Amino acid sequence: MPHPVTGLPVVGMIGAGQLARMTQEAAGALGLTLAVLAERAEDGAALVTPDLTLGAPDDADRVLEFAGRCDVVTFDHEHVPADLVRAIEAAGTPTRPGAAALVHAQDKKRMRESLSRLGLPVPDWAVADGPSAVARFAGRTGWPVVVKRPRGGYDGRGVFVAHGPGDVPDGPWPLLVEELVAVRRELAAVLARRPSGQLAAWPVVETVQRDGVCVEVLAPAPDLPADTAQAALEIATRIAVDLDVAGVLAVELFETSTGLLVNELAMRPHNSGHWSIDGAVTSQFEQHLRAVLDWPLGDPSPRAPWIAMVNVLGGHGTDLAAALPVVLGTDPGLRVHLYGKLGRPGRKLGHVTAFGPDLAVVRERARRGAARLTGEAT
Numbered sequence: 001m002p003h004p005v006t007g008l009p010v011v012g013m014i015g016a017g018q019l020a021r022m023t024q025e026a027a028g029a030l031g032l033t034l035a036v037l038a039e040r041a042e043d044g045a046a047l048v049t050p051d052l053t054l055g056a057p058d059d060a061d062r063v064l065e066f067a068g069r070c071d072v073v074t075f076d077h078e079h080v081p082a083d084l085v086r087a088i089e090a091a092g093t094p095t096r097p098g099a100a101a102l103v104h105a106q107d108k109k110r111m112r113e114s115l116s117r118l119g120l121p122v123p124d125w126a127v128a129d130g131p132s133a134v135a136r137f138a139g140r141t142g143w144p145v146v147v148k149r150p151r152g153g154y155d156g157r158g159v160f161v162a163h164g165p166g167d168v169p170d171g172p173w174p175l176l177v178e179e180l181v182a183v184r185r186e187l188a189a190v191l192a193r194r195p196s197g198q199l200a201a202w203p204v205v206e207t208v209q210r211d212g213v214c215v216e217v218l219a220p221a222p223d224l225p226a227d228t229a230q231a232a233l234e235i236a237t238r239i240a241v242d243l244d245v246a247g248v249l250a251v252e253l254f255e256t257s258t259g260l261l262v263n264e265l266a267m268r269p270h271n272s273g274h275w276s277i278d279g280a281v282t283s284q285f286e287q288h289l290r291a292v293l294d295w296p297l298g299d300p301s302p303r304a305p306w307i308a309m310v311n312v313l314g315g316h317g318t319d320l321a322a323a324l325p326v327v328l329g330t331d332p333g334l335r336v337h338l339y340g341k342l343g344r345p346g347r348k349l350g351h352v353t354a355f356g357p358d359l360a361v362v363r364e365r366a367r368r369g370a371a372r373l374t375g376e377a378t
Contacts, residue, residue, distance in 0.1 A: 001069055001070075001071065002071065003033045006031055006032075006033070008030075008031055008032050008033065009032065009033075009071035009072065009293055010032075010033045010034075010035055010051075010069065010070050010071050011027065011032060011033070011034050011035070011070065011071065011072055011073075011074065011289060011292060011293065012034075012035045012036075012037065012066060012067055012069075012070030012072070012073040012074070012093075013034055013035070013036050013037070013045075013073075013074050013075065013076050014037045014057050014063065014066070014073065014074075014075050014076065014077075014080050015036075015037070015038075015045075015057060015075060015076025015077040015079070015080075016036050016037070016038030016039070016040075016043035016044065016045035016046045016049070016052075016076060017043060017044055017045065017076050017077065017339075018044050018045075018339035018340075018341075018348065018350075019045075019076045019077075019268060019269050019285075020034070020036050020038075020043075020044070020045035020049070020076040021044040021045040021047075021049075021339060021340065022269070022274075022277065022285045022337070023045075023076075023269065023285045023288065023289065024036070024045055024048055024049050025048075025285065026283060026285035026286040026288075026289055027289055029286070030286065030289065032289060033051055034049065034051065034289075035049075035051040035052075035053065035066070035069070035070055036049045036051065036052055036053070036076075037053045037054075037055055037057065037062070037063065037066045038052060038053070038054055038055075039054070039055070039056055039057070040054070041054060044339045044340040044341055045076070047340045048340070053066045057077075057079050057080045057081075057084075058079075058080070058081050058084065060084055060087065063080070063084055063088065064084075064087060064088065064091055067088045067091065067093045067095075068091065068092075068093065070093055071093075071293075072093065072094050072095070072096055072292050072293060073088055073093055073094070073095045073096075074095070074096050074097075074247055074268070074288070074292045075095075075097075075102070075267075075268055076268065077268070078102065078105050078106045078266075078267075078268075079106075079152070082099055082102070082103050082106060085098075085099040085102060086099045096195065096246035096247050096291070096292035097244075097245050097246050097247055097267040098244065098246065100243075100244065101243045101244050101245045101246070101267060102267055104243055104265055104267070105265050105266055105267045105268075106151060107150050107151055108148055108149075108150045108151070108176050108264075109127060109150045109174075109176055111264075111265055112125050112176065114242075114243065115239070115262055118238065118239075118242055120235055120238060120239070120262055121235070121259060121260055121261050121262060122261055122262050123146075123178045123179050123181050123254070123261050123263075124141055124178065124179040125176060125177065125178040125179070126176075126177050126178075127174050127175075127176060127177075128147070128173070128174060128175050128176070128177045129173050129174045130171075130173055131165060131168045133177070134147060134162065134165075134168050134175070134177050135165055135168075137177045138162075138177075141179045143162070143163055143164055144161050144162055144163040144164075144167075144180050145161075145162050145177050145178065145179060145180055146159065146160070146161055146162075146177070146178045146179070146180050147159075147160045147161075147162050147168060147175050147176070147177050147178075148160075148175065148176040148177075148178065149175060149176075150174070150175070150176055157212070159212060161180065181254050181256060181261060182256060182257065183254045183255065183256060184254075184255045184256060184257065185206055185208075185221075185255050186206070186207045186208075186209055186252065186253065186254060186255070186263070187204055187205065187206055187207065187221055187224070187232060187252075187253040187254075187255050187260070188204070188205050188207050188217075188250055188251065188252050188253065188270070188272035188273075189201065189204050189232040189233055189235065189236035189250075189251045189253060190202050190205070190236075190248065190249070190250045190251075190270060190272055190273040190276075190284060191233070191236050191237065191240060191248070191249055192247065192248045192249070192284070192287040192288060192290070192291040192297055192300075193240045193241070193245050193246060193247070193249065193291060194246065194290075194291050194294045194295070194297060195246045195294045196294055197241075198296070198297055199237060199240060199241075199297075200282075200287065200297040200298070200299075200300045201233050201236065201237070201300060202219070202273065202276055202280060202284070202300045202302075203219055203220035203221075203229070203302060204220060204221050204224060204228075204229045204232045204233065205217050205218060205219040205220060205221050205272055205273075205275070206218045206221035206222060206224070207271075207272050213311075213313070213346070213348075214271045214272065214311060215310065215311050215313070216308065216309065216310050216311070216363075216366075216367070217271070217272050217274065217275050217308070217309040218306070218307075218308055218309075218359070218363065219275045219276075219279060219302060219306070219307040219308075219309070220302070220306075222359060228255070228260065231259070231260055232251070232253055232260055235251060235253070235260065235262060236249060236251040239251060239265065245267055246291060246292060246294075247267060247268065247288050247291045247292045248267070248268060248269050248270065248273065248284050248287060248288040248291065249265065249266070249267055250265070250266040250267075250268075250269075250270030250272055250273060251264075251265055252264040252265070252266075252272070268288070269284045269285055269288050270284070271311070271348075274309050274337070274351050274353070275307045275308075275309035275353055276300070277335070277337065277353070278303075278307075278335040278353045278355065279302055279303055279304060279307035279309075279353060279355050280299075280300055280301065280302050280303060281298060281299040281300065281301050281302075281303060282297070282298025282299050282300055286298060287300065303355065304355035304356055304357070304362075305356070305357050305359075306355065306356060306357065306358065306359040306362050306363075307353060307354070307355040307362065308353070308354050308355070308359070308362045308363040308365070308366040308367075309351050309352070309353045309366060310351060310352050310353075310366040310367050310369070310370040311348055311350075311351050311370065312338070312348070312349045312350040312351055312352060312370045312373045312374060313345075313346055313347065313348060313349065313374065314341075314342075314343040314344050314345050314346060314347040314348075314349050314374065315343075315345055315374045315375055315376060316345055316375075317374070317375030317376075318343035318345075318349070318373070318374045318375050319343075319375065320338060320343060320349065320350075320373060323372055323373045323374075323375065324336065324338070324373065326372060327352075327369050327372045327373055330369075330372065331354075331365055331368070331369055333354065333356075333365070334352055334353070334354055334365060334366070334369045335352070335353040335354070336350065336351075336352050336369065336373070337350050337351050337352075337353075338350035349373075349374075350373070351370070352366050352369040352370045352373070354366040354369070
C-alpha cells in the first residue's frame with residue numbers, strides 16, 4: 001500500500017544485511033519508504049531503517065504479514081523458501097524477482113539445468129548422488145574437480161576443490177560436481193530489468209577473488225576486448241529475458257582461453273556492483289528500486305574512466321572507529337562505505353571506492369584506504 005504521507009509505493013525487502021542498508025540510502029533519496037524484515041535488531045540495515053519488522057525469513061506468518069503491507073517485495077538474500085515466495089505472490093503482493101526466476105539463484109542445480117537448456121556456456125557439470133558418482137565424473141574430466149552444495153553457499157562457502165576421492169565431502173547428497181576451469185580472470189556482467197522489459201547494463205567489471213571472497217572490483221574490466229564485453233552482456237541479457245528476471249541481475253563469469261563460462265547468478269544488488277554508488281550516474285541500488293517498481297531505469301554510465309572498489313575485510317587489529325577519521329583525512333577523495341557490522345576477521349565490513357583517469361593510481365588509493373581501515377597499513 002502507498003505510504004500515507006508521501007503517496008509513494010512501499011518497497012519491502014526481506015533481509016537486513018549490507019545490501020538492504022545501501023538500498024535504504026537509495027530509497028531515501030527517491031523519497032521512497034523501504035520496509036525491511038530483519039532477523040535481528042543489530043543487523044546492518046536494521047540500524048538505519050525506520051520501517052523495521054523483526055522476523056525470520058522462513059517464518060511464514062511473519063513474512064506474509066510483512067508482505068501484505070508492501071506494494072512489492074524484493075530480497076537482500078536468497079534464503080527465503082521458494083514456497084513462501086510463491087505464497088507471497090498468491091496473497092496478492094508481487095515479488096521481484098518472482099519465485100520462478102529466483103529459484104535459479106537459490107539452487108545451483110536448477111541454474112545449471114536452465115542455462116544448459118538455453119545453450120549458454122557453463123562448465124562441464126553433473127549431479128552426483130555419492131562419492132562414486134564424483135569419481136566417475138573425475139574419470140572423464142580428470143582430477144581435481146569442484147564439488148558444490150546446490151543450496152546455501154556464498155563467498156566460497158559450500159564449494160570444495162577435490163584433488164582426489166579423499167577430498168570429496170560427506171554430503172548431504174546430491175551435490176553438484178563441475179570441472180575445475182583454467183581461469184584467466186573472473187568477470188561480472190550486471191544489469192537491471194523492468195517487468196515490462198526495459199534493460200540497462202553497467203560496464204563489465206573484473207572481480208578479484210581471494211579464498212572464494214571478492215576483494216576487489218575494477219570498472220570497467222581492464223584490457224577486455226570489445227567483443228568479449230559484448231558477449232558477456234549478451235549472456236546476461238539472455239538470462240534476464242529468458243528467466244524473466246525483474247530487478248538487478250549479476251552474472252559471474254570465468255574468462256578462459258576459449259571464451260566465457262557462467263559461474264554463478266545473483267538476482268539482487270551484488271558485490272560486483274558496489275562501485276556504482278559513487279562511480280556511475282545511477283547506482284545498482286537505485287536501479288534495483290526503479291526496476292522492481294517497473295519505473296524507468298536510470299543511466300548506468302560510469303562517471304570516470306576508471307573506478308576501483310576494494311572490500312574492507314575484518315582483521316584481528318581492526319578498529320574502524322579509530323581508523324575511519326584517519327582514512328578520511330589522508331585521502332579526502334576516497335568514498336568509504338561501512339556496513340554497521342562487528343569486526344570479525346574475514347567478515348565484509350564495508351568497501352572503499354576511488355575513481356579517476358589512471359587505473360593504477362585509483363587502484364592503489366582504494367587498496368591503501370581499505371588497508372588503513374583494517375589496520376594492515378598506517
